[in-house]
Amino acid sequence: MFDWWQKIVDHFTYGTLGLSPDTAAGSALDFFLFDTVKILLLLTVIIFLITFIRSYFPTEKIRDWLEGKHPVTGHIAAAVFGIITPFCSCSAIPLFLGFIQARIPLGVTFSYLISAPMNNEIAIAMLFTLFGWKITALYIGMGLLVAIVAGIVIGKMGLEDAILIKPPEVTPGHFEAERIPVADRLKEAWEYTADLVKKVGIYVLAGVGIGAFIHGYVPSEMIARYAGGDAWYAVPLATILGVPMYSNAAGVMPLIEVLTDKGMLMGSALSFMMAITALSLPEAMILKKILSIKLIAIFFGIVAVGIMLTGWVFNAVLG
8 A cells, every 4th residue: 555655665765865774774764754745645544534524424323323233243344354454563653533523432443443454465475374274363363352352451441531522413404415515514524633643743753763663673583582482471472572573464464474483482472463563562552542541551461361271272273
């Protein structure tokens, strides 16, 4: 989707500035420039479109439809939808915020936020290419299970008050098309989007900056050294080491191949990958403007447990 921007950033970083992609500085700067613009652009476009569409369509009806179905239906739909959106943990936040602004149930939005970076089609395609269909199928199943169960648990906790950016109030007749001209709808959507991006933008810059530094300067040899082997603590340690890092599936998958070649068990390596893609320090930095610290901690804790269970299952099944 953003290949055009990646080419521009690569040309500027490695051509204009003359940095090498093999150096930590070059890799970190390239990563920062690409992801910052990508996330801010996604945030602007998605929030604007959802806000504009919301002026025509009563999103309360979506909420009521979800609540009228079996409790698991919305979580399954959100988790499966996450498979077809090629977003990393930070890039998934704009749509997550859009769902919140559209008043979709909180637990359902978290099922999407977890599934999108963990189960996107890039991760699935690369996993299939590198490790075959059995590992890929088990990974998809466990990823969906983690997203669905974690979303259900969070939804049951009644944490709606922990949302810092509240969805706009809906007044009766707000959605009657004949009452509001299109130009006014566009203007209202843009003003709301601009205000929201201003509030979140600094957190995007800080989060991606931290991620870019880790991406460029943390060596893979250190991960393999401390989280390799078949000890029970290898999976939790791999998960903990993965959380501070930040990358998308395409960027981290080659690293997983390297780690398994260095002797790390598949479950430990996948736990490391899932922690990087579904949980990251940059993601927490951005979410800090949207959610309370308490809710972020609960989200990270529940998903981390799910990731570790996935790693142990893989290690037990694959030996």
